[in-house]
Amino acid sequence: MNEQQSLWQFLLLHWDKILDQTITHIGLTFISLLLAVIIGTPIAILIARKRNLAAAVLGIAAIMQTIPSVALLGFMIPLFGIGTVPAIVVLFFYALLPIIRNTFTGITGIDEAIRDAAKGMGMTDKQILFKVEIPLAMPVILAGIRTATVINVGVATLAAYIAGGGLGEFIFGGIALNNTNMILAGAIPAALLAITFDFLLGKIQKQKPEGTGKAMLVLPIAVLLLSGFYIIPSAGTNLLAGFEPEFMGRSDGYLGLKSRYNLNISSVVISDAVMYEALYENKLDVIGGYSTDGRLKAYDLVTLRDDKTIFPPYFAAPLVRTDLLKKYPELEATLNLIAGKITDSAMTDLNYQTDILKRTPELVAREFLKAKGLYKRPQNGNKATIRIGCKIFGEQYILTEIYRMLIEGNTAFSVETKTGLGGTKICFDALTNNQIDLYPEYTGTGFLVILQPPTSVVDSIISDPDDVFRYVQTEFSSKYGLTWLKPMGFNNTYALMMRQQDASALQLKTITDLKNYIDKND
Amino acid sequence: MIIVQNLSKFFQQTAAVKNVSFEVEQGETLVLLGTSGSGKTTTLRMINRLIEPSSGEVFINGQNALALPAEVLRRSIGYVLQNNGLFPHYTVAENISIVPKLLGWEKNTIEARVRELLVELHLDPKDYSNRYPRELSGGQQQRVGLARALAANPPILLMDEPFGALDPVTRSSIRMEFLRLDELKRKTIVMVTHDIEEACALGDKICLMDGGSIKQIGTPAELLFNPEGDFSRDFFGSDRAVLEMKSLRITNIWPYLESAEPDLLKSSGQADKDETLWMVLQRLSAGGPQRLLVRKDNESKTISLEIIFRSLKQLKGILA
Numbered sequence: 001m002n003e004q005q006s007l008w009q010f011l012l013l014h015w016d017k018i019l020d021q022t023i024t025h026i027g028l029t030f031i032s033l034l035l036a037v038i039i040g041t042p043i044a045i046l047i048a049r050k051r052n053l054a055a056a057v058l059g060i061a062a063i064m065q066t067i068p069s070v071a072l073l074g075f076m077i078p079l080f081g082i083g084t085v086p087a088i089v090v091l092f093f094y095a096l097l098p099i100i101r102n103t104f105t106g107i108t109g110i111d112e113a114i115r116d117a118a119k120g121m122g123m124t125d126k127q128i129l130f131k132v133e134i135p136l137a138m139p140v141i142l143a144g145i146r147t148a149t150v151i152n153v154g155v156a157t158l159a160a161y162i163a164g165g166g167l168g169e170f171i172f173g174g175i176a177l178n179n180t181n182m183i184l185a186g187a188i189p190a191a192l193l194a195i196t197f198d199f200l201l202g203k204i205q206k207q208k209p210e211g212t213g214k215a216m217l218v219l220p221i222a223v224l225l226l227s228g229f230y231i232i233p234s235a236g237t238n239l240l241a242g243f244e245p246e247f248m249g250r251s252d253g254y255l256g257l258k259s260r261y262n263l264n265i266s267s268v269v270i271s272d273a274v275m276y277e278a279l280y281e282n283k284l285d286v287i288g289g290y291s292t293d294g295r296l297k298a299y300d301l302v303t304l305r306d307d308k309t310i311f312p313p314y315f316a317a318p319l320v321r322t323d324l325l326k327k328y329p330e331l332e333a334t335l336n337l338i339a340g341k342i343t344d345s346a347m348t349d350l351n352y353q354t355d356i357l358k359r360t361p362e363l364v365a366r367e368f369l370k371a372k373g374l375y376k377r378p379q380n381g382n383k384a385t386i387r388i389g390c391k392i393f394g395e396q397y398i399l400t401e402i403y404r405m406l407i408e409g410n411t412a413f414s415v416e417t418k419t420g421l422g423g424t425k426i427c428f429d430a431l432t433n434n435q436i437d438l439y440p441e442y443t444g445t446g447f448l449v450i451l452q453p454p455t456s457v458v459d460s461i462i463s464d465p466d467d468v469f470r471y472v473q474t475e476f477s478s479k480y481g482l483t484w485l486k487p488m489g490f491n492n493t494y495a496l497m498m499r500q501q502d503a504s505a506l507q508l509k510t511i512t513d514l515k516n517y518i519d520k521n522d
Numbered sequence: 523m524i525i526v527q528n529l530s531k532f533f534q535q536t537a538a539v540k541n542v543s544f545e546v547e548q549g550e551t552l553v554l555l556g557t558s559g560s561g562k563t564t565t566l567r568m569i570n571r572l573i574e575p576s577s578g579e580v581f582i583n584g585q586n587a588l589a590l591p592a593e594v595l596r597r598s599i600g601y602v603l604q605n606n607g608l609f610p611h612y613t614v615a616e617n618i619s620i621v622p623k624l625l626g627w628e629k630n631t632i633e634a635r636v637r638e639l640l641v642e643l644h645l646d647p648k649d650y651s652n653r654y655p656r657e658l659s660g661g662q663q664q665r666v667g668l669a670r671a672l673a674a675n676p677p678i679l680l681m682d683e684p685f686g687a688l689d690p691v692t693r694s695s696i697r698m699e700f701l702r703l704d705e706l707k708r709k710t711i712v713m714v715t716h717d718i719e720e721a722c723a724l725g726d727k728i729c730l731m732d733g734g735s736i737k738q739i740g741t742p743a744e745l746l747f748n749p750e751g752d753f754s755r756d757f758f759g760s761d762r763a764v765l766e767m768k769s770l771r772i773t774n775i776w777p778y779l780e781s782a783e784p785d786l787l788k789s790s791g792q793a794d795k796d797e798t799l800w801m802v803l804q805r806l807s808a809g810g811p812q813r814l815l816v817r818k819d820n821e822s823k824t825i826s827l828e829i830i831f832r833s834l835k836q837l838k839g840i841l842a
Contacts, residue, residue: 117607122597135611
């Protein structure tokens with residue numbers, strides 16, 4: 001009941017944003033659909049005439065469909081930058097297969113006697129196509145458009161990863177922030193859109209063949225109108241910032257920048273997977289990134305000093321289930337071997353090796369441990385299996401590998417890694433539900449995202465890393481039965497980043513400098 | 523009239539039709555008869571160029587068919603298919619209007635023509651105009667298919683197994699209906715069938731084909747009574763006796779009929795001079811009259827079972 005009320009409150013509070021995102025979502029879905037129909041239908045007609053091309057074309061379209069959507073989005077950045085254009089291109093590719101395949105099947109499925117009669121009566125090729133083939137194939141073509149629409153409503157949520165907007169902003173923001181209401185505020189409208197469009201298109205599709213004349217008229221108009229829903233976001237300030245969904249909703253992120261610094265910069269929501277590259281390629285000017293990210297080094301980026309301390313300390317430490325530590329005390333000792341051993345620059349370098357030099361996390365972790373004299377051959381014991389989880393980004397993969405090698409080398413446990421558990425919420429839920437035994441977590445995240453203490457507490461201790469660590473240690477132990485082991489040394493905090501040359505050209509060193517620059521030039 | 527000269531069609535290296543020539547006079551029906559693979563359908567489809575000939579020529583009413591744009595040619599030739607090929611998304615009236623619309627007829631003219639054809643084919647325009655093909659029986663669909671082919675008054679009609687998809691009962695009744703249709707009597711028709719009986723009943727001439735070439739062309743009687751070569755002889759096989767009866771009409775044996783005695787004129791039943799011997803045979807053997815009276819020009823004669831068999835014997839002697 002409480003949950004429902006607060007969802008209702010969330011919806012009331014953010015209805016304008018939800019409406020905005022829904023409109024963008026509808027626009028993205030239908031612009032791409034329109035393109036897919038305009039381009040896909042002629043292709044389908046062509047391959048229905050030249051059957052020897054059919055296998056190749058359908059094959060290529062099918063391969064497009066099998067590329068994971070996030071990967072496809074990634075491929076689009078170098079070609080189309082970030083924002084709505086690459087999102088529409090990706091959605092277009094996804095819509096293409098059902099449209100080509102159904103149009104092709106619809107046309108080739110027509111009784112040969114009917115085509116023969118049409119030709120025998122003296123209809124031209126064009127007349128046969130428009131008066132016979134398309135009307136008769138229409139129910140099947142519509143089924144393809146229906147499939148494509150539902151696929152697009154779903155895939156369009158991913159547009160939020162590359163600053164394309166849409167309901168994905170709330171969904172991914174909510175997942176990252178452990179905010180169920182936010183997830184639902186995005187997911188429910190998305191589901192309703194899918195159901196509504198499916199229902200309406202189903203109605204049109206079930207028309208008898210002779211009724212398709214109407215459908216042929218109504219559908220293009222509807223699609224055009226719905227495409228028109230889309231309003232391209234207008235640029236505000238001359239500098240454009242890109243923030244990932246999690247950053248957008250956090251008090252130690254975008255909200256803090258607004259309240260503490262009064263920073264009013266135009267911003268778009270974007271996935272951290274493509275954010276750095278977008279900055280490097282001049283698609284963005286400022287991003288909210290992680291201070292140990294390897295791409296800082298690769299793309300020659302600098303961080304702006306947080307002179308008013310809104311970014312809390314993010315010291316990484318293993319977060320472990322307390323009952324497991326009691327059962328196997330040697331586990332704690334083993335994991336503490338790495339405590340304080342990884343500095344900021346060391347972590348940035350490790351990230352650089354995996355993210356940029358594309359070396360495997362396993363190799364990077366082993367070399368690091370060897371250099372520190374901590375590497376031991378696995379004992380291949382089978383005393384028990386320790387399940388290690390990790391969030392879906394590079395640094396966590398490296399830390400997971402380090403934990404695994406330490407445990408396998410120093411104890412008789414075997415290790416099972418469950419990598420790529422999405423964001424904080426998924427990892428934390430997996431841990432409390434006994435799906436995993438430990439994962440690397442950051443003190444600031446535990447403090448602000450999971451515990452969410454009152455503002456007075458936050459303000460009083462946030463600037464002191466030790467206070468924050470002690471606070472999360474005590475609270476996690478009593479609330480969740482989880483133990484924070486000793487931090488590994490580095491502080492992977494949020495930071496605002498810019499291209500080195502921009503920062504020095506504009507003489508920006510701190511976030512306050514940035515704020516003053518924007519206010520002056522706005 | 524249609525003139526086909528040395529028509530051949532090769533698919534890759536294999537010849538589907540080899541050097542076929544025939545002529546169909548105005549108002550005449552030529553039946554292309556043969557088994558499947560004999561090349562009869564390919565020959566038919568080369569006349570309206572649904573298949574382009576590899577070599578040879580087709581003249582329609584003196585005009586070279588290969589010199590015209592294919593669409594223009596086809597609009598002047600009625601085309602009836604085995605599976606009727608009606609457009610499922612068009613009503614009966616819309617289906618019939620297709621060619622007149624392509625030819626740019628006035629709306630009122632088209633409507634009147636559709637009504638006329640429906641009446642002629644015993645489909646009440648009020649009831650059937652707005653039905654869709656799937657709401658019709660197989661026989662009704664075939665009639666609409668014929669109406670569609672006739673809509674623009676083409677002088678020539680091509681029919682590809684027009685009754686092939688119908689059950690035997692519907693088939694013979696529709697066939698009778700077609701035979702009686704005035705419009706069809708004036709048309710120059712080329713029809714494809716593999717049904718010997720149909721060929722004999724409908725064809726003024728039969729063109730018997732096998733392996734892509736013509737084995738014999740002639741009237742049904744000529745093919746039956748005077749087959750050229752083994753193929754023609756064997757083709758009619760065991761049905762020959764019945765087919766002979768079906769292909770001959772009373773006029774064909776007129777000289778062998780006996781003059782009618784005056785007292786017979788009143789009591790006896792009558793037969794039409796165009797009835798086939800098969801029809802007469804059935805009436806005479808059904809326990810009815812022993813003799814039937816036939817009139818031709820101003821002459822009256824009688825026909826009986828005995829006369830029929832005697833004349834057949836004599837006829838064979840002459841033709842052989």
